[in-house]
Amino acid sequence: MAEDSVLGMSVSALQMMLRKRSVSSVELTEAFIGRIAAANESLNAVVTVCAEQALEQAQEADAALGRGEYRSLTGMPILHKDIFCTRGVRTTCGSKMLEDFVPAYDATVVTKMKAEGAIMLGKCNMDEFAMGSSNETSYFGTVKNPWNLDCVPGGSSGGSAAAIAAGMAPLVTGTDTGGSIRQPASLCGLTGLKPTYGRVSRLGIIAFASSLDQAGPMAHTAEDCAIALTAMSGIDPGDSTSADIPVSDFHGALDTQIDGLRIGLPREYFNDSLDNAVRERVMAALAELEKAGAVLVDIDLPHSHYAIATYYVIAPAEASANLARYDGVRFGYRCEAPQDLEDLYRRSRSEGFGEEVQRRILVGTYALSAGFYDAYFNKAQQVRRIITEDFHHAFEQVDIIAGPSAPGVAFPFGTKQTDPVAMYMEDIYTLAVNLAGLPGLSAPAGFIDGMPIGIQLIGKPFDEQTILNTAHRLQTDTDFHMARPTLQGLAS
Amino acid sequence: MSVTSRDLEKMALLARLEITETDLPDVTERFSRVLSLVNELNTIDTDGVIPMSNPHDMEQRLREDSIAHPSDREALMASAPAQQDGYFLVPKVID
Numbered sequence: 385m386a387e388d389s390v391l392g393m394s395v396s397a398l399q400m401m402l403r404k405r406s407v408s409s410v411e412l413t414e415a416f417i418g419r420i421a422a423a424n425e426s427l428n429a430v431v432t433v434c435a436e437q438a439l440e441q442a443q444e445a446d447a448a449l450g451r452g453e454y455r456s457l458t459g460m461p462i463l464h465k466d467i468f469c470t471r472g473v474r475t476t477c478g479s480k481m482l483e484d485f486v487p488a489y490d491a492t493v494v495t496k497m498k499a500e501g502a503i504m505l506g507k508c509n510m511d512e513f514a515m516g517s518s519n520e521t522s523y524f525g526t527v528k529n530p531w532n533l534d535c536v537p538g539g540s541s542g543g544s545a546a547a548i549a550a551g552m553a554p555l556v557t558g559t560d561t562g563g564s565i566r567q568p569a570s571l572c573g574l575t576g577l578k579p580t581y582g583r584v585s586r587l588g589i590i591a592f593a594s595s596l597d598q599a600g601p602m603a604h605t606a607e608d609c610a611i612a613l614t615a616m617s618g619i620d621p622g623d624s625t626s627a628d629i630p631v632s633d634f635h636g637a638l639d640t641q642i643d644g645l646r647i648g649l650p651r652e653y654f655n656d657s658l659d660n661a662v663r664e665r666v667m668a669a670l671a672e673l674e675k676a677g678a679v680l681v682d683i684d685l686p687h688s689h690y691a692i693a694t695y696y697v698i699a700p701a702e703a704s705a706n707l708a709r710y711d712g713v714r715f716g717y718r719c720e721a722p723q724d725l726e727d728l729y730r731r732s733r734s735e736g737f738g739e740e741v742q743r744r745i746l747v748g749t750y751a752l753s754a755g756f757y758d759a760y761f762n763k764a765q766q767v768r769r770i771i772t773e774d775f776h777h778a779f780e781q782v783d784i785i786a787g788p789s790a791p792g793v794a795f796p797f798g799t800k801q802t803d804p805v806a807m808y809m810e811d812i813y814t815l816a817v818n819l820a821g822l823p824g825l826s827a828p829a830g831f832i833d834g835m836p837i838g839i840q841l842i843g844k845p846f847d848e849q850t851i852l853n854t855a856h857r858l859q860t861d862t863d864f865h866m867a868r869p870t871l872q873g874l875a876s
Numbered sequence: 877m878s879v880t881s882r883d884l885e886k887m888a889l890l891a892r893l894e895i896t897e898t899d900l901p902d903v904t905e906r907f908s909r910v911l912s913l914v915n916e917l918n919t920i921d922t923d924g925v926i927p928m929s930n931p932h933d934m935e936q937r938l939r940e941d942s943i944a945h946p947s948d949r950e951a952l953m954a955s956a957p958a959q960q961d962g963y964f965l966v967p968k969v970i971d
Contacts, residue, residue, distance in 0.1 A: 488952045621939060624937050627932070628937070689916075690920055713966055715957070730892050733894075750907075762927055765929060766926070772931060803909070819931065845932060
């Protein structure tokens with residue numbers, strides 16, 4: 385078979401081909417590694433490639449498939465965001481601080497996907513410590529958007545998104561603390577799912593904001609995300625916040641029947657500040673769902689406006705506590721010739737962390753410091769409850785909520801980097817979902833001037849199935865998810 | 877509430893970060909922009925609202941207290957930037 389023909393295919397198509405043995409895992413692995421070798425110099429989406437290890441695993445997978453033994457991802461090449469600890473494989477989190485860090489254990493997500501037979505091709509570039517919406521804060525350089533090399537891929541899972549869009553893997557993992565799966569999925573024309581908080585174990589995911597962080601899949605289709613979600617999910621004794629809720633077969637349960645599904649449209653998302661072109665694409669996707677029998681209902685999320693302020697207290701506060709572990713002593717970067725212990729701490733941290741990470745540590749330290757704790761941290765946690773209750777009230781009237789995933793399409797490099805607040809606005813439609821711990825998905829909804837834009841679907845807690853069904857129905861009736869960038873102008 | 881360069885120096889000390897004299901004005905200015913964004917919180921009444929630390933208000937789950945060896949000590953120590961005889965090395969603390 386022609387090597388390139390597999391590169392843009394979905395996980396579900398490749399799964400079938402592997403099982404029918406019309407393609408081998410070694411052939412797939414070689415094809416995707418070949419694409420990484422050809423395109424990564426231009427895109428910078430992948431920071432570590434594990435070719436030898438991947439080919440060994442692929443041979444084992446082929447032997448198993450030959451015996452008729454397979455699990456959900458047997459022989460499937462995947463990439464992990466470089467925030468997931470991988471035993472024996474460098475894990476940088478996009479930071480100089482962890483440039484040479486080789487974990488002694490695998491993240492639970494990595495273990496689970498390996499147990500399902502996935503082949504790890506390597507690790508994806510990302511914003512430093514997942515703090516960013518454009519992949520411009522990575523110590524390892526910016527990632528280019530495969531749809532337009534002058535534009536950002538979004539962030540923080542920008543390397544993961546660019547990798548899929550460019551055909552470097554059919555499935556990648558990401559993490560989403562405030563929009564880091566959904567916003568890059570929107571900007572790169574992919575389907576990305578942030579599961580309910582607690583659905584996926586956080587063990588071995590380098591911590592940013594522990595009450596908000598959640599891992600999830602990014603792929604071409606909702607069907608592929610359903611396959612991956614089952615593989616990743618489940619209670620983990622190593623993460624006391626992982627939920628004791630049975631994991632269903634999300635793929636097997638996919639249902640395109642959405643007749644009577646009530647979709648809530650928050651007035652606060654579709655107000656005057658929403659870009660007209662984005663509104664048109666989102667409304668056109670909703671019209672497709674309406675044609676399929678869904679009912680659109682206007683709803684209110686009256687405190688939406690406060691999500692950004694609430695998030696930018698809670699996330700930095702939790703980050704400042706989590707990132708206190710980087711002390712230049714136990715692991716990570718250590719400055720040269722420290723004068724004393726204080727000097728070791730201060731220089732290791734200020735030389736090892738980039739500007740955005742240091743800013744968030746400072747903001748978090750401020751919000752938690754004596755005299756400000758009540759005014760900032762406690763207050764933000766109270767508003768978090770009010771925002772969460774808004775969602776719960778809305779879900780009394782509707783089954784899912786829909787809106788934009790991002791305020792616009794991918795933007796050129798450097799345009800928002802100097803103003804942190806302008807960058808924070810990229811996540812204006814996604815942050816509240818993390819605060820409320822809900823599942824959220826971004827699916828392709830079309831193009832604006834040739835650049836992809838997504839629609840966001842938000843579900844009730846632990847009801848990923850309904851948003852997956854809805855996105856799957858949209859992808860049955862439209863073909864936005866089938867579009868692939870031409871990759872012209874790439875150095876090879 | 878606005879912040880001064882002195883406030884920033886204090887935060888940097890608490891967070892064990894170093895801000896150079898040259899960077900201080902810029903760092904203060906950008907920090908202030910973030911702070912005016914979050915000061916929005918002052919405009920909402922939260923009287924009597926219980927703070928939320930877990931989005932599902934989940935209780936901490938306890939496990940059996942049993943001995944386990946999930947990680948290999950030597951492999952973990954291998955990540956230390958400076959070590960000797962199984963100990964982490966730091967600059968001299970006590971004369």
